[in-house]
Amino acid sequence: MKTNSVIEKVLEQGGFVVTSECGPPRGADPEVVRRKGELLRGVVDGVNVTDNQTSVVRMSSLSACAILKGMGLEPILQMVCRDRNRIALQSDLLGAAALGINNVLCLSGDHQKFGDHPQGKNVYDIDSVQLIQTVARLRDEGKFLGGDEVKGRPMLFVGAAANPFADPFEIRAARLGKKVKAGCEFIQTQCIYNVERFTRWMEMVCERGLHERCGILAGVTPFKTAGMANYMKKNVPGMDVPDDMIARMKGVAKEKQAEEGIKICVETIERLREIPGVRGIHIMAIEWEEKVAEIVKAAGLLPRPEIQ
Amino acid sequence: MIVGNRKDFSEILEKLGAARRVLLLGCNECVTVCGVGGEREVGVLASELRLYWTKEGETFEVREHTLERQCDYEYIDQIRGFADDYDVILSMACGAGVQYVAEAYKTKLVLPAVNTTFLGVTIEQGMWSERCQGCGACILDMTGGICPIARCAKSLLNGPCGGSSEGKCEIDKETDCAWQLIVDRLKESGQMERYEEILPVKDWRTGRDGGPRRRVREDLKL
Amino acid sequence: MRLSYPGNVKVVKVPCTGRVDVLLILRAFESGVDGVYLAGCLEGECHFLRGNLRARRRVEYVKGLLEEVGLGGNRVEMFNMSASQGQRFAQFAQEMTERIRLLGPSPVKKGE
Amino acid sequence: MEFSDRATHSDRAKPIGAVMVVGGGIGGMQASLDLAESGFYVYLVDHSPTIGGVMSQLDKTFPTNDCAMCIMSPKLVDSGRHRNIRVITNAEVKEILGPPGSFEATIIRRPRYIRADKCTGCGECAKHCPVTAIDSYNEGMSRRAAVYLRYPQAIPKIFLIDREACIGCGLCERVCLAGAVDYGDRESEEKISVGSVILAPGFEVFDAKRRPEFGYGVFPNVITSIELERILSATGPHRSHLLRPSDGAIPERIAFIQCVGSRDAKCGNDYCSSVCCMYAVKEAIIAKEHVPFVKPTIFNMDIRAYGKGFDAYYERAKADYDVRFIKSMVSKVREKQGSGNLLVAYLNEEGKASEEEFDLVVLSLGMTTSKSVRDTAARLGVKLNRFGFCETETFTPLATSREGIYVCGAFQSPKDIPETVAQASGAAAAAAEMIASARGTLTTKKEYPPEDEVKPEEEARIGVFICHCGINIGGVVNVPAVKEYARTLPNVVHADENLYTCSQDTQEKIKNAVKEHGLNRVIVASCSPRTHEPMFRETIREAGLNKFLFEMANIRDQCSWVHMRRKAEATEKAKLLVRMAVANARLNRSLSETEVPVVQRGLVIGGGVAGMTAALRLAEQGFEVFLVEKEDRLGGNLLNLHYTIEGGDVQAFLRDLIDRVSHSSIHILLNSLVVDFSGVRGNFTTGVTTAPAMVHQKIQHGITILATGAEEEKPDGYLYGEDARVLTQLELEDRLYKGDWGQISNLSPEVVMIQCVGSRNEKHPSCSRTCCATAVKNALKLKKLNPAMNIRILYRDVRTYGFLETYYAQARREGIIFVRYDPEESPEVKKEGETLMISFEDKILKERMTLRPDLIVLSSASIPRENKELANLLKVPRTAEGFFLEAHMKLRPVDFASDGIYVAGSGHAPKLISESISQAYAAVARACTILSKENLLVGGIVAVVEGERCAACLTCVRVCPYEVPVVNVKGEAEIDIIKCKGCGTCAAECPARAIDLMHFTTGQLEAKVGALVGG
Incomplete structure (x- = not known):
């Protein structure tokens, strides 16, 4: 065991990890975080806290993680490379560990073009792979990027994201390999609708043996409406929504669509669990945290293992 | 070459303020080639100014002059004889040229008519694209000859990010994903193993982050 | 065909509309003309293959410039016709004259 | 069997490098200019006091409405001033003696009474002449003096005295400061030596008085088409005002009566004059343009708008000019008492007698030959056909019965201006070929005085x-x-x-x-x-x-x-x-032109009859030729044809032609495609790839002839392709030839031919020209095979122009039934069980007829063979229908606008074999005006680069449509003046303004624009 991470422990024990997400509010009210956190208590093994997701300014991920931690939940600190240079990133990593946060998810971050400050300058001093390296180096070698000694290593379980559907498809597994090579210990994938294509990706991943070196958590997002399904297909880069799925959403009455979305999500989880190498599930119920419990339950993933 | 973009006419007018004697200074290098600040464009802007001010009933004088280069003082010196006849020098060169002209004519108001945008190449007649950011430490050998710093919206050294879709960048469908290009290129040239290597964090000191740069070559100095 | 057209239309001969550059059009306005139109070959029938297509693009560009300086982009136009379409020539001459009449004289008149 | 022209002159002494052209109309002038430009001295002999022919009398020309005099006058002037053309007017050819190659012709020059060497053309004599004589140029509708010029632009501009009108008062002699008047002038003879002769004497209009029922010469308001032509003309009797003779009123209702003296067996002219339909349409349009309230009506049997762009013109006349067309022959014209108006009696299409009142009646007179021309032909031993036109054979349309004497224009058969011009060029090629070895022996080169240097800084005067x-x-x-x-x-x-x-x-x-x-x-x-x-x-x-x-x-x-x-x-x-x-x-500068060598070699693309003829004729004129054919054999469309309407054996002709084409100067490239093309007249480089090895070679040549041809369109509809009994004419011909009749067992089989299948519709507005004659040809053949056969031809207009008309008449005599249909009521073909049915409107019976034919033959459109890529490569234009588009519809029928590229054959427009042959000869004549020269002048209006200002940005390189500019080793753009076509695109885009177009410099254009407003 490298860290105190619940995720690491469930994986270590051979369990099936369930994580979900909590988007921090666009304001300073801690209650919003607490309310969302409460919805996930006992339902998931870890809660991702997004870092100014879609480049829209929100409460800092680190602060929201601290609030959740205070509630006794297991936060996963998301960190994007867009907004901070190597100095700030390392400093925040140290701070996170100091606050008892056990998990960090290293991401490139969405381009600011789509956010609320498209005028802003992006940083990208280092990229997500290098951020993974940075965390591993701080933790395992006790060295800053600059080479100096770290006094008090941050014991963080290192994760990253992977999009099995982004292009170019043939290097998706290789890219995961790079992340694993950099020190990544768990992966949360982009939401999966096209299970067949994901399966092919997993085969490539397993071929490289990556699933043994890193816990792969398959991402899912329930559709609220047929419109949302359509929007994701058309507008979210790297999203693969099969047409029949959209047809299925469209095929039911508007008021029944949320229910159908959840049904699809649960079915998807059930299919994903069958895929060799999949070690958990990451449920991204965007601004729909109240449904996570229902999904986890329906998918037969309750209760969650007790970890000390 | 350095690629630029003509400022809007309204912005130029605003910058000119009350100045009515204008020396419009073109440059026969990059900005000529990219159709923004050569003799023809100088003529067009001069014509616009004349049309506008004539319409407004103003008295004015616009002189057109194009230098071989605005980044060499000898050329800049060529306007010494008449620069003083004008209220402003409106330079259509890149930022370097504008500044160098300003340096040479310390008492003159020197204004830019062009926004300098990037170091790039001609894709086709009338279309240019960025290729280099002058980071000072080239890694093109590692990336199949395609610069991820200049051409990836996030300058990812170990891309692509999850936003790469059908060869295009997440920022818009017109922009190629640099990493798609890199991967294609590595594959074509049988160097896919290079992709597996993690590029280390970059030392940005050689770039602009290290402060304004200067280059000296002793043997060439006088 | 000897079709009558407004006398205020004056022709400047060029070998191809492809010869007409943005500057020449602007210079014409500087000289005080009220409008400029290019009479090019029919699209696809340019004697020099594509001069008329290039001219059209330039006319579009000049429209923008004229808008910028406040003369109005409508004072410049590109028309296509064949050498045998005298009627079209007359029709466009009429059309452009009407258009310019509505816009009024150019505010850029020298010595007036 | 000998199909090619009859000259076999290898064993002869060196021929004489001069040609006599008899007749100075548009055809004679064209032939003369082509010959003179190809290195032969020309004697242009005209019986009239001036050259110009009938075209000089025309107001406008169809289908472009170009002013006839305007387009012709440069040719007049060129002919008049060409140093290698000697114009001999007011003259006749008495006889031609000697063998082909070295003829001796005797010319009789009638007295002019004005000395050519002294007359300045000032016109003082005419101003003082007290006589008023009838002006034949204006068809007698105006008066002139006894001393006169036929028309103001006349060449030569030498007056003459009409001694019949002259009263001998001597006033002119007194006022002539040049002392040119010579009452004592008399007829003289001159002998000239020439190698070959071209007869281009043109036509005479039919004498309208031979059709008394129309009242010409009796009722003043019955006029002839040529008179109307003069009335409409600016130089006409009323200076282009449309006024009628009786009272000078503007006629509102104008009737045109077609076929006066044509298609008329009664007067012995049972041929079609080919041009009257179109000129009537033109005159109607022009009249309408002059006076918008005019209401023209054209009485016709068929409208024969068979030429390129003619149908569109005809349609425009109907749609845009409200010209009324009545399918009927007028039986009588009588004057309405007192008004001068005319009552035109006719049977309408339903056979009902009608009468209608008009203000003016115009008789569309046919073409005939004049007695003097017929006499000349007799003297020269040139055979005429039964109509008095020059006799020619299908496969040798330019050769007369006498070796060394060639023919062109309306004297060969009635034809319009472009066909005359093309045939004139063709005759020039034939005449030149005879004497090719003597090229350049009698011509002199133009020596200009030295050019005075005008320095740019010199003050403009x-x-x-x-x-x-x-x-x-x-x-x-x-x-x-x-x-x-x-x-x-x-x-x-x-x-x-x-x-x-x-x-x-x-x-x-x-x-x-x-x-x-x-x-x-x-x-x-x-x-x-x-x-x-x-x-x-x-x-x-x-x-x-x-x-x-x-x-x-x-x-x-x-x-x-x-x-x-x-x-x-x-x-x-x-x-x-x-x-x-x-x-x-003020800003014009002297521009120098330099000489560049001509590659004296030709490239012919297309190995059909036109291409082979062109290649062979070029070779016979002594030039090396590359003949590129994409198929694996020569022949093109001729491979599918077996006999001509006149009975000619196409396959024998083809075999003979292919045989001759294997000529020591002709390189035949089969299975070959043109893949790239560059250069300019005099020096082209063409890349040709030859299958199956895909061998690529670059050919250098000075001229290019496109002869890519046309093909029969696979018809759409009428059950074609669904029922074996529905054929195209070509398929029918093949069966006729092979005697393969399939299932027809009927003793008196029923055959229906449908004309205009795929022609004259929206997609393909043109007439395919040859299908009417083809239908008649095949119908006659069928009839011969089985006289019991019932043959119906469903047509829109029967367009058997020229002498083809005689076969149409024969077909009707032999009981072939012609039924007209309107496109709105196209025939319908269907099948009931195994029975083929066709139904159509019968205009005469006014009912729908249904037949059960054994065979339906579709006269399918003639469409150009795939030529788009070739057109793109060579940068030559095409019509909307894909036929190659010549430089000028009237006077440059085989030239492209790009110099040095010519068109021949049905790739230009559908054609008969004889017409394709003529046109191929024509292309050769035009080509020889370049190939015969060792050098050509280039330069002048070209783009020039001011190297110092060039930023080497490549803009010019990219925007030039001809890929001329290159950036040279000095890092500056360079433009080859030989290749530059002077469009000015580069000059307009060079961002450094380093390029200017000479003669259209930025400075000049700006000065012009400046002068437009300032003043």
């Missing part, structure tokens, strides 16, 4: 010559005022006015003025530079000035013609146009 153009300009614009104004303009040191600035004497006047006033720039303010600039340039060059120091102001097309009713305004505009010209001329 401008001379301005303002033209009245008869009344064309002078009737609207106050020419003297413009002249006075011109004198006030900067640098103008001389200004003058002329009645016709294009006349030959004015050229002398200009030359003298250059000398006298030390002019270094010349401006002519007159008509269109398109037609006249070359001539004026030549004039100033002869005066020692560089031709680019000439400038033209078009105060006719751009001023007097278009502002006719606003005279004051027009005068002001003319001044302005002159001012612009002056501003521009």
Whole structure:
């Protein structure tokens, strides 16, 4: 065991990890975080806290993680490379560990073009792979990027994201390999609708043996409406929504669509669990945290293992 | 070459303020080639100014002059004889040229008519694209000859990010994903193993982050 | 065909509309003309293959410039016709004259 | 069997390098110019006192409505001034003796009574002549003096005395300062030696009095088509006002009666005159343009709009000009008492007798040959056909019965201007081939006086010559005022006015003025530079000035013609146009042209009859030829044809032609495609790839002839392809040839032919020209095979033009039934069980007929073979229907606008074999005007780079449509003046403004624009 991470422990024990997400509010009210956190208590093994997701300014991920931690939940600190240079990133990593946060998810971050400050300058001093390296180096070698000694290593379980559907498809597994090579210990994938294509990706991943070196958590997002399904297909880069799925959403009455979305999500989880190498599930119920419990339950993933 | 973009006419007018004697200074290098600040464009802007001010009933004088280069003082010196006849020098060169002209004519108001945008190449007649950011430490050998710093919206050294879709960048469908290009290129040239290597964090000191740069070559100095 | 057209239309001969550059059009306005139109070959029938297509693009560009300086982009136009379409020539001459009449004289008149 | 022209002159002594062309109409002039430009001396003999022929009398020409005189006058002037053409007018050919190759011709010159060597054409004599004689140029509708010029632009511009009208008063002799009048002049004979002869005497219009039922010569308001032509003309009796003879009123209702003297067995003219339908349509349109309320009606049997672009013109007449067409023959015209109006009696299509009142009746007269021409032919031993036209064979359409004597134009068969011009060029090629070995032996090269250097910095001294153009300009614009104004303009040191600035004497006047006033720039303010600039340039060059120091102001097309009713305004505009010209001329510079060698080798693309003929004729003129054919064998369409309507054996002809084409100077490339093309006239480089090994070779050549042909379209509808009993004409011909009748067992089989399948519709508006004759040909063949056969031809108009008409008449005699249909009521073909059914409207019975035919034959459209890529490669234009588009519909029928590229055969438009052969010869003649020269002049209006300013940005390299500019080793753009076509695109885009287009420099254009407003 490298860290105190619940995720690491469930994986270590051979369990099936369930994580979900909590988007921090666009304001300073801690209650919003607490309310969302409460919805996930006992339902998931870890809660991702997004870092100014879609480049829209929100409460800092680190602060929201601290609030959740205070509630006794297991936060996963998301960190994007867009907004901070190597100095700030390392400093925040140290701070996170100091606050008892056990998990960090290293991401490139969405381009600011789509956010609320498209005028802003992006940083990208280092990229997500290098951020993974940075965390591993701080933790395992006790060295800053600059080479100096770290006094008090941050014991963080290192994760990253992977999009099995982004292009170019043939290097998706290789890219995961790079992340694993950099020190990544768990992966949360982009939401999966096209299970067949994901399966092919997993085969490539397993071929490289990556699933043994890193816990792969398959991402899912329930559709609220047929419109949302359509929007994701058309507008979210790297999203693969099969047409029949959209047809299925469209095929039911508007008021029944949320229910159908959840049904699809649960079915998807059930299919994903069958895929060799999949070690958990990451449920991204965007601004729909109240449904996570229902999904986890329906998918037969309750209760969650007790970890000390 | 350095690629630029003509400022809007309204912005130029605003910058000119009350100045009515204008020396419009073109440059026969990059900005000529990219159709923004050569003799023809100088003529067009001069014509616009004349049309506008004539319409407004103003008295004015616009002189057109194009230098071989605005980044060499000898050329800049060529306007010494008449620069003083004008209220402003409106330079259509890149930022370097504008500044160098300003340096040479310390008492003159020197204004830019062009926004300098990037170091790039001609894709086709009338279309240019960025290729280099002058980071000072080239890694093109590692990336199949395609610069991820200049051409990836996030300058990812170990891309692509999850936003790469059908060869295009997440920022818009017109922009190629640099990493798609890199991967294609590595594959074509049988160097896919290079992709597996993690590029280390970059030392940005050689770039602009290290402060304004200067280059000296002793043997060439006088 | 000897079709009558407004006398205020004056022709400047060029070998191809492809010869007409943005500057020449602007210079014409500087000289005080009220409008400029290019009479090019029919699209696809340019004697020099594509001069008329290039001219059209330039006319579009000049429209923008004229808008910028406040003369109005409508004072410049590109028309296509064949050498045998005298009627079209007359029709466009009429059309452009009407258009310019509505816009009024150019505010850029020298010595007036 | 010998199909090619009859010359086999290898064993002869060296021929004489001169040709006599008899007849100076448009055909004779074209033949003369082509020959003279190809290295042969020409004697152009005309019986009239001037050349120009009937075309000089025409007002406009169809289908472009170009002014006939305007487009012809440059040719007139060129013929008149060409140093290797000697124009002999007022003359007849008495006899031709000797063998082909070295003929001796005797010419009889009638007295002119005015000495050619002294007359200046000033016209003082005519001004003082007290006699008023009938003016035959205006068809007797106006008067002239006894001493006269036939028409103002006449070449040569030498007066003559009409001794029949002359009273011998001697006034002219007294006023002639040149002392040119010579009452004692008498007929003289001259012998000339020539290698070959071309007969181009043209036609005479039918004598309308031979059809008394139309009342010509009795009722004043019955006029002939040629009279109307003159009435409509600006130089006509009423200066283009449409007035009728009886009372000078404007006729509102005008009837045109077609086929007067044509298609008429009664008067012995049972051929079609080929042009009357179109000229009637034209005259109707022009009349309508002159007087908008005119209501023209054309009484016709068929409208024979079979030429290129003709059907569109005909449709326009109906749609845009409200010309009414009545399918009927007029039986009688009588005058309505008192009004001068005419009552036209006719049977309408339903066979009902009708009568309608008109204000004017125009008789569309057919073409005949004149007695004097027939007599000449007899004297020369040239055989005529039974109609008095020159007899030719299908496969040798240019050769007369006498070896060494060739024919072109209407004398061969009735034809329009472009076909005459093409055939004239063709005859020139045939005549030249005879004597090719003597090329250049009798011609002299034009020696210009040395060019006076005009330095750019030298002060401009401008001379301005303002033209009245008869009344064309002078009737609207106050020419003297413009002249006075011109004198006030900067640098103008001389200004003058002329009645016709294009006349030959004015050229002398200009030359003298250059000398006298030390002019270094010349401006002519007159008509269109398109037609006249070359001539004026030549004039100033002869005066020692560089031709680019000439400038033209078009105060006719751009001023007097278009502002006719606003005279004051027009005068002001003319001044302005002159001012612009002056501003521009001041900046004109001497431009040098340099000589570049010509690759004296030809490339012919397409190995059908036109391509093979062209290749063979080029080779016989002594030039090496590459003949590229994409298929694996030569022959093209001829491979599918077996006999001509006249009975010619196509396959035998083809075998013979293929045989001859294996010629030591012809490289035949089968299975070959043109894949790239570059260069300019005189020096092209073409890449050809040959299958199956895909061998690529580059061919250098000086000219290119496109003969890619046409093919029968696979028809759409009428159960074609679904029922084996529905065939195309080509398929029928094949069966006829093979005698393969399939299931027809019926003793009197029923055959229906449908015309215009795929032609004359929206997609393909043109007539396919040959299908009517083909249908008649095959119908006659069927009838011969089985006289019991019932054959119906469903047609829209039967277009058996020229002598083809006789076969149409024969077909009707033999019981072939012709049924007209309207496109709105196309025949319907269907199948009931195994029975084929066709139904159509019968106009006469006024009911729908249904037949159960054994065979349906579709006359499918002729469409161009795939030529788009080739057109793109060669940068030559095509019509909307994909046929190659020539440089000028009327006078440049085989040239492309790009010099050195020519078209022949049905790729240009559908054609008969004989027409394709003629056209191939024509293309060869045109090609030889380049190939016969060792060098060509290049340069002039080209783009030039000011290297120092060049930023080597490549903009010019990219925007040039011809890929001419390159960036050279000095890092500067470089433009090859040989290749530059002078469009100016690069100059307009060079961001450094380092490129300028000579003669259209930025400075000049800006000066012109500046002068347009300032003033």
